[in-house]
Structure formats: structure tokens, C-alpha cells
Amino acid sequence: MAFKIRVNGAEHDVDVDGDTPLLWVLRDNLGLNGTKFGCGIAVCGACTVHVDGVATRSCSFPVEATEGVEITTIEALSKDGPHPLQDAWVAEDVPQCGYCQTGQIMAAVALLSQTDDPSDNDIDAAMTNICRCGTYNRIRAAIKRAAAAM
Amino acid sequence: MTQIVNLSRRGFLKGSAVAGGGLVLGVSIPAFDVVGNPVAPPVGQLNGYVRIDTDGAVTITLTHAEMGQGIQTALPMIIAEELEAPWSQVKVVRASALPEAGMAPAAPGTGGSRSVRANFDVLSRAGAAARDMLRQAAANRWQVSISECTAREGVIYHNSGQSAPYGDLVRGASYLSPPADVKLKDPSQRRLLGKPTNRLDAAEKVDGRAEFGVDVNLPDMLVGTVRHSPVWGGKLSAADPAPAMTIRGVREVITTEDAIIVVADGYWPAKKGLDALAPEWASGKGAKNSSARIDKAMSAALKRKGAAVVNEGNINQAFRHVSKRVEATYEVPFLHHATMEPMNATARVEGGRVDVWAPIQSAGRARHAIAEEFGFDINKVNVHVTYLGGGFGRRIGMSFIRPAIIAAQKTGRPVKVIWSREEDMAQPMMRPAAKVRMKAGLNGPGLPVAWDARLVVPSISEQLIPGRVRDGVDQISVHGMEVLPYRLDHQRLEYAMPDAGVPLGFWRAVPHTYNGFFVESFIDEIAAATGMDPVGLRREILQPGSRHLAVLERTAAEAKWDKSPKKNHFRGIALHESFGSIVGQVVELKISDDKAIKIRKVTAVVDCGVAVNPRTIEAQIEGSIAYALTAAMYGRVDVEGGAAVQSNFDSYQMVQMADMPKVDVHILENGPIGGIGEPGVPPLAPALTNAIFAATGERVRKLPLIDSGYRFA
Ligand code: FES
Ligand code: FES
Numbered sequence: 115m116a117f118k119i120r121v122n123g124a125e126h127d128v129d130v131d132g133d134t135p136l137l138w139v140l141r142d143n144l145g146l147n148g149t150k151f152g153c154g155i156a157v158c159g160a161c162t163v164h165v166d167g168v169a170t171r172s173c174s175f176p177v178e179a180t181e182g183v184e185i186t187t188i189e190a191l192s193k194d195g196p197h198p199l200q201d202a203w204v205a206e207d208v209p210q211c212g213y214c215q216t217g218q219i220m221a222a223v224a225l226l227s228q229t230d231d232p233s234d235n236d237i238d239a240a241m242t243n244i245c246r247c248g249t250y251n252r253i254r255a256a257i258k259r260a261a262a263a264m
Numbered sequence: 265m266t267q268i269v270n271l272s273r274r275g276f277l278k279g280s281a282v283a284g285g286g287l288v289l290g291v292s293i294p295a296f297d298v299v300g301n302p303v304a305p306p307v308g309q310l311n312g313y314v315r316i317d318t319d320g321a322v323t324i325t326l327t328h329a330e331m332g333q334g335i336q337t338a339l340p341m342i343i344a345e346e347l348e349a350p351w352s353q354v355k356v357v358r359a360s361a362l363p364e365a366g367m368a369p370a371a372p373g374t375g376g377s378r379s380v381r382a383n384f385d386v387l388s389r390a391g392a393a394a395r396d397m398l399r400q401a402a403a404n405r406w407q408v409s410i411s412e413c414t415a416r417e418g419v420i421y422h423n424s425g426q427s428a429p430y431g432d433l434v435r436g437a438s439y440l441s442p443p444a445d446v447k448l449k450d451p452s453q454r455r456l457l458g459k460p461t462n463r464l465d466a467a468e469k470v471d472g473r474a475e476f477g478v479d480v481n482l483p484d485m486l487v488g489t490v491r492h493s494p495v496w497g498g499k500l501s502a503a504d505p506a507p508a509m510t511i512r513g514v515r516e517v518i519t520t521e522d523a524i525i526v527v528a529d530g531y532w533p534a535k536k537g538l539d540a541l542a543p544e545w546a547s548g549k550g551a552k553n554s555s556a557r558i559d560k561a562m563s564a565a566l567k568r569k570g571a572a573v574v575n576e577g578n579i580n581q582a583f584r585h586v587s588k589r590v591e592a593t594y595e596v597p598f599l600h601h602a603t604m605e606p607m608n609a610t611a612r613v614e615g616g617r618v619d620v621w622a623p624i625q626s627a628g629r630a631r632h633a634i635a636e637e638f639g640f641d642i643n644k645v646n647v648h649v650t651y652l653g654g655g656f657g658r659r660i661g662m663s664f665i666r667p668a669i670i671a672a673q674k675t676g677r678p679v680k681v682i683w684s685r686e687e688d689m690a691q692p693m694m695r696p697a698a699k700v701r702m703k704a705g706l707n708g709p710g711l712p713v714a715w716d717a718r719l720v721v722p723s724i725s726e727q728l729i730p731g732r733v734r735d736g737v738d739q740i741s742v743h744g745m746e747v748l749p750y751r752l753d754h755q756r757l758e759y760a761m762p763d764a765g766v767p768l769g770f771w772r773a774v775p776h777t778y779n780g781f782f783v784e785s786f787i788d789e790i791a792a793a794t795g796m797d798p799v800g801l802r803r804e805i806l807q808p809g810s811r812h813l814a815v816l817e818r819t820a821a822e823a824k825w826d827k828s829p830k831k832n833h834f835r836g837i838a839l840h841e842s843f844g845s846i847v848g849q850v851v852e853l854k855i856s857d858d859k860a861i862k863i864r865k866v867t868a869v870v871d872c873g874v875a876v877n878p879r880t881i882e883a884q885i886e887g888s889i890a891y892a893l894t895a896a897m898y899g900r901v902d903v904e905g906g907a908a909v910q911s912n913f914d915s916y917q918m919v920q921m922a923d924m925p926k927v928d929v930h931i932l933e934n935g936p937i938g939g940i941g942e943p944g945v946p947p948l949a950p951a952l953t954n955a956i957f958a959a960t961g962e963r964v965r966k967l968p969l970i971d972s973g974y975r976f977a
Contacts (some may be wrong), residue, residue, distance in 0.1 A: 242920055246602060
């Protein structure tokens with residue numbers, strides 16, 4: 115089936131089965147590899163993107179549900195230079211293997227868009243992505259650093 | 265003996281990662297097998313390079329796999345320190361395991377917390393040699409003695425006040441021979457090592473540019489996914505490809521002796537195709553295997569005499585004279601690695617040449633294995649190492665490479681084969697389950713004088729490196745239990761390796777994960793038996809003047825052990841040596857009546873000898889604590905019908921942000937350089953269960969904690 119999907123401000127035509135998860139459309143059809151595959155069952159968060167600004171686990175979001183929504187991936191987080199959260203991530207030296215980090219950042223951006231000065235509890239509640247390398251404390255520090263800077 | 269060769273003027277560097285003018289030095293990076301034995305040193309073969317360009321830029325090839333442990337930053341730091349290269353000018357390029365015109369495969373294997381400590385000397389010398397050649401080039405130009413020329417931050421200075429930047433000198437230096445001997449900096453003169461330095465790979469890991477194995481994209485590439493016999497050791501007996509071929513985008517269904525690979529235009533159609541199949545497996549007798557059977561076999565082995573590992577003093581006689589005996593049995597289950605990036609590889613087979621792109625810890629060995637298994641000329645096998653989305657010991661061997669090569673051969677196109685998470689956990693290389701029975705005899709003052717342990721662990725070596733099993737002892741199973749830091753007059757260790765019938769492998773910190781838990785919990789039991797303070801007891805029985813004792817004292821001091829903790833807070837301590845480093849940890853927690861645990865803080869002290877990058881050291885200790893906490897609280901792989909039960913992150917749970925304690929890391933440098941990727945793991949579980957004991961009086965002798973009713977608050 116043919117779908118029109120809006121990703122990072124541009125419209126794309128993709129011809130895939132309607133049950134194809136957005137994750138695989140992004141990766142295999144659009145070549146946007148920053149969004150990662152970790153579990154495929156909406157548990158790990160590695161595949162987090164924004165659907166109309168809401169953090170969404172794209173491995174469990176079928177392409178047929180994308181009609182009329184605006185999708186943003188890590189590649190288009192900010193137009194001019196790094197997003198303040200990306201700067202904070204680098205300053206706090208967050209990534210280890212790095213595999214989960216794009217998903218973590220997408221989740222964090224969504225959090226800060228709703229709560230500009232999140233408490234520890236807010237962070238605990240919003241940041242449920244898994245990091246197998248255990249970078250949680252630095253993620254927390256980076257979110258606070260970015261919140262202070264924004 | 266470090267071999268350093270000037271390659272600047274050799275044509276064959278053309279087209280390689282270090283091609284282009286300037287000064288190019290090659291070095292031999294030592295190679296090790298998976299457990300750290302040096303393997304055939306590439307004498308006369310070079311596999312590491314440093315290039316200094318005419319604009320002063322310094323390029324260093326990375327010979328090891330970056331899987332989060334920070335070596336992509338630490339290894340160049342070591343070279344840059346001696347080279348006096350401005351850090352901002354240093355670039356890293358990844359070497360691939362291609363034997364370019366006589367050069368050795370640049371892939372010594374990454375594991376055993378070894379990359380920094382094993383290469384510290386050779387990289388320091390390479391940096392120093394380049395620096396001295398630049399000094400000599402300056403001396404030649406100015407017609408002065410080299411001893412009057414000093415290097416600093418990318419510039420050579422002469423006493424007279426003349427100076428020249430490195431870029432101006434590389435041409436002259438490129439005609440010189442590397443010095444026969446170099447003088448390394450006195451540690452007090454180091455300007456980069458020991459300074460917290462941000463990772464070089466952070467920027468590309470926060471915007472999606474970093475290329476992991478799953479991101480490899482080649483022209484004309486197909487994507488596949490694979491299912492192996494879910495029962496370990498089983499074979500594929502029949503599979504009708506038809507249902508998969510009706511899925512749009514599916515190109516090919518490939519069957520092998522023990523697997524089905526579906527290749528398609530993308531991962532999703534491949535997965536749908538695979539899921540549509542109803543393969544029949546010949547599971548064989550492996551299907552009868554279960555956790556219950558393995559547990560029974562291990563318990564039986566625990567009752568029998570094992571192979572002798574240690575027998576010092578006279579254990580039987582000693583027990584006759586002790587004032588008190590303490591005895592306990594402990595056990596831990598099988599564990600998954602659960603790397604964040606599922607297993608995968610990409611292969612292209614063209615004109616007798618095979619290229620593999622993979623997140624892999626053992627690229628050098630993989631070349632040989634590929635050549636052997638598929639009959640390629642070794643000189644036409646190239647393994648390109650991508651970033652690894654976690655490694656932890658899982659990314660070795662052929663299991664994730666084989667399907668990609670088979671699929672590429674069969675389709676005649678490059679194929680990337682990505683495993684589903686379910687497949688990743690169905691085909692694990694598990695941390696072995698282990699059981700131990702320990703007995704200690706205490707003297708009048710309550711100090712242990714006799715220590716008798718019987719350890720039962722299915723053998724990793726038997727499966728992966730049979731040569732490591734000697735006289736019935738798998739050396740890899742007993743580390744961390746055979747040499748104890750405590751003064752014991754009489755010590756015995758026996759070991760038995762029952763056949764578990766499950767795939768085993770190296771899991772971050774390997775035997776130290778369970779042996780650290782066993783020993784440090786039991787020491788706590790010994791202290792409790794006579795009401796001694798756990799720090800006080802260790803202080804009495806650690807060797808005076810030892811690094812261990814210094815770690816203990818510092819850990820206790822940083823955790824303010826001698827002051828009572830806050831009301832309702834309880835603490836446990838443990839320390840363990842592994843991979844050349846000693847780590848002490850204090851866990852401070854609160855616990856509710858219904859066993860909900862809130863860990864307030866983990867205080868960690870690490871003596872890693874030389875702190876190359878303190879920022880990475882802190883990160884590795886934090887990460888190790890999260891990794892160990894996941895195992896301690898949740899980790900357990902059950903075996904049913906000869907297969908793993910836990911199959912994804914829903915059933916194999918991970919510590920999350922809300923559960924992560926504050927971590928406070930302190931670094932000591934009291935000895936030769938040690939590893940840092942793994943040593944932070946072992947002390948966490950015993951420090952945690954010792955704190956639980958302090959809080960509740962319940963001694964947890966079996967992990968994970970959820971099995972005893974505990975959970976995170
Ligand atoms: S891959 Fe989507 S949540 Fe894990
Ligand atoms: S940085 Fe490796 S999983 Fe998060």
C-alpha cells in the first residue's frame with residue numbers, strides 16, 4: 115500500500131504493508147538510521163521519535179496510523195546546530211555505547227517541552243527508556259543542565 | 265620489545281586509512297586470546313598507525329572495538345600524551361581487519377578489560393618515538409643538538425627561542441629512522457593522562473550519525489532475519505518456504521542445517537516472512553533439558569568431591585581446632601548479555617572476496633574463522649568493525665556473522681541480517697549458573713583461619729577454549745575464588761563442572777560476578793557470626809600494606825562507615841579484585857517491611873593503578889553498578905524444553921532511571937595499570953545483600969533478589 119508520511123518537515127511516499135512499524139519505514143525506506151531497534155515491543159525506548167511532538171515508540175506504531183501526523187526524528191531535532199539537550203549530553207559525557215542515546219534524547223526533549231524545570235520524580239516518570247550501559251545518572255544530569263540553559 | 269617502523273615513504277599505504285603525506289609510524293599492537301593469553305605476536309607485522317600531517321593534524325588508527333568502554337578516547341590519549349599533540353588536533357580512524365599489503369590484521373580482539381592496560385606501553389612508545397623524530401628533524405634544520413629541542417603542544421622549541429610547529433617538521437622527520445629507544449615522560453609531567461577528558465565519540469552518538477552494525481547500508485543491499493533451532497543443538501528438519509514468499513518484499517527463504525534465514529527488501533517483511541513459516545525442528549535429546557535438571561546435576565556435584573584447585577595448609581586438621589564454624593551454600597542463575605543492539609552483521613561476497621561489517625569484539629579471529637568455514641583465501645577476508653551497541657562479551661564468534669555470509673552467497677547481493685530481540689535471547693552465550701558451598705573455621709577472636717569451598721560451575725572453556733580446562737579445572741570458572749586477598753592459614757578449593765547443556769560465554773567480569781558475590785557475602789557472614797564489624801573484620805585479615813587494605817580504608821572513609829547512617833538507612837560493604845583493579849563499594853539503602861528497596865547511594869573506590877581518563881573510569885563504574893544491579897535484582901534465565909525462557913526486555917527486566925542510585929566514585933593509583941570495563945561489577949551484589957542483611961537480618965544466598973520477594977521501591 116502507498117502511504118504519504120510527513121517526516122522532519124518533508125512529505126514522503128512509501129509503498130509498504132500498512133502494518134509496517136514506523137521504525138522500519140524510517141530506517142529501511144527513508145534511510146534515517148538514528149532511530150534504533152532494541153526490542154520491537156515498546157519496552158526499551160531505543161526507537162523513540164516524536165509524533166506531533168509526543169514521544170512515541172516507533173517500533174509499535176504502524177505506518178498506517180501516521181496519516182496527518184508530523185513525525186520528527188533525531189536527525190531533525192534542531193535546524194541550526196545541536197539542540198540544547200544534545201549539547202548537555204555531550205557536556206555531561208553521557209553516551210557509552212551510545213545505542214540507546216538517540217531514543218533517550220527524544221524522550222528528554224518531549225519531557226522538557228512539557229515541563230521546563232523537571233524534578234527528579236518527573237525525570238523518573240518520563241525517562242523509562244532502557245540504557246544497558248547504565249548511563250542514567252548522566253542522563254539525569256544532562257536533562258537538568260539543559261533545563262537550566264533553556 | 266616494541267616495534268616501531270617509519271612507514272611514511274612506503275607506497276603501499278595508498279588507499280589505506282593512514283594514506284596521505286606526513287609522518288606515519290606503524291607499531292605492533294599485541295594480540296590476546298579471549299582470556300588474555302598473548303597469541304602469536306605479529307613480529308614484523310604492523311597493525312597500529314600514527315600519522316602527523318603537514319597541517320599538524322594527528323590521526324590515530326583505532327585497533328580495538330568501541331562498545332561504550334571509552335577506548336576510542338583513552339587509547340589516543342596515551343599516544344597524544346607522549347607525542348605532546350594538542351588534543352584538539354587528534355583524530356581517530358577505525359582500522360579494519362584487512363591485511364593491506366603485508367600488514368597484519370588490525371584487530372587484536374577487545375575484551376578482558378585489556379585494551380588500555382595491554383597497550384599502554386606500546387602506545388606510549390609510539391607517541392614518544394614520533395615526538396623524538398620531530399625533535400630530531402628540528403635539530404637537523406636548526407643544526408643544533410636534539411637535547412636542546414623540546415616538544416610541547418604540537419610545537420618544537422629550541423633554547424634559542426626558535427620554534428616550529430609539528431606540521432612544518434613532518435617532512436624532515438619522514439626521512440628519519442625511529443629512535444632505538446625512547447624516554448617516556450615522568451608521570452608527574454603528564455598533561456593529558458589523569459585529566460577528566462570528554463569522549464571523542466559523544467557528538468556523533470547524540471545526533472544519530474554514529475554507525476552501528478544495524479546501520480550499515482550498502483548499495484543493492486537486502487535485509488534478512490534469522491531463526492536458529494530454539495532448542496540448543498537442534499537441527500532444522502523441514503520448512504515450507506511458501507508462506508513467506510507470499511509476503512510482499514520477501515526475496516528468499518534460505519535453510520541451513522540449523523536455521524532459517526528470510527531475506528527481503530527490509531527488516532519488517534523479512535520478519536513477517538519468518539513469522540509466517542512453520543518450521544519443523546529435530547530437537548533431539550536437548551529438548552529434555554531444563555532448569556530443574558541442571559539444578560539437580562549441580563546440587564549433586566556440590567555433594568561430591570571436586571577437582572583440587574587450591575590446597576594450602578592442612579584444612580582437615582585446622583577445622584578440628586577452630587572455635588567456631590560458619591557454613592553456607594550460595595547460588596546464582598544463568599544470565600543474558602542483552603546488549604542494547606541485537607546481534608547482527610552485514611556481508612558482501614564478490615569475486616572470491618568477502619567483506620563483513622559487524623559490531624564485533626573479535627574481528628581478527630573472525631577473519632580466520634570465516635576463511636576456514638567458508639573456504640575463502642584469508643587475504644580476501646575483510647572484517648570492518650562498526651560501533652558496538654554494547655558488547656559485554658557477547659559479540660564474539662561466528663553465530664551472528666554466519667547467516668549474513670550465507671545469505672550474501674545465496675542471493676548474490678550484500679545482505680544485512682538483523683536478529684530480533686527474541687532470537688538474540690534464544691541464542692545466548694550465557695553467564696553460567698554457579699553454586700558454592702563454603703565453610704570457614706574461626707579462631708578465638710573470630711578471625712577465619714580455615715576456608716573450605718566447593719564450587720560448581722558449568723564450564724565456559726569446555727565450549728569455547730578447551731585448552732583452558734586442566735585436570736578437571738576450568739581456569740575461567742575459579743578466578744576470584746582461588747586467590748583470596750585475605751590471610752588464611754588453611755585454604756581448600758574444589759571445583760566441579762557439570763554439563764549444563766546450554767550455550768555459555770564470557771559475561772562482563774565473567775567468574776568474578778559470582779565468586780565476588782560468594783566470597784564477599786560469606787566474609788560478611790563470618791563477621792556477623794561473632795558480631796564483628798564487616799569493615800573491622802576485613803581490616804584484620806587483609807594483608808597489611810596491601811592495595812586491598814587501602815581500598816577498604818578509603819571506601820569506608822568515603823562512605824563515612826564509622827558514623828551511624830541516617831535513621832532507617834543501612835549499609836553493606838564488599839571489595840573485589842578483577843582484571844588488575846580492585847574495587848570497593850558501600851551500598852546504602854532503605855527497605856520497607858514489604859521488601860521494597862530504595863538504594864540511596866553507592867560509594868565506590870577503584871584502584872586501577874593508572875587513571876588514564878578519570879571521566880571514563882567514573883562512567884564505567886556507574887555503568888557497572890547499573891549492570892550488576894540489574895543482575896542482582898532481576899537477572900535469571902530459565903531453561904525449559906532445552907531453550908531459554910526469557911525472550912525480551914519484558915520478561916528479562918532491566919534497571920531503569922528511577923531505580924538507579926546515586927553513585928560516588930573515587931580513584932586510587934597504587935599499582936600497575938589495571939582494567940576498568942569490568943571490575944566495577946563484582947562488588948555490587950554482595951554490598952547490596954550485605955546491606956539487606958544489616959537492615960533485615962535476612963541473608964540472601966541466592967540471586968536474583970526478586971526470587972526472595974524483594975523489589976525496587
Ligand atoms: S525498539 Fe521500540 S521500544 Fe524497543
Ligand atoms: S549508552 Fe549503551 S545502552 Fe545506553
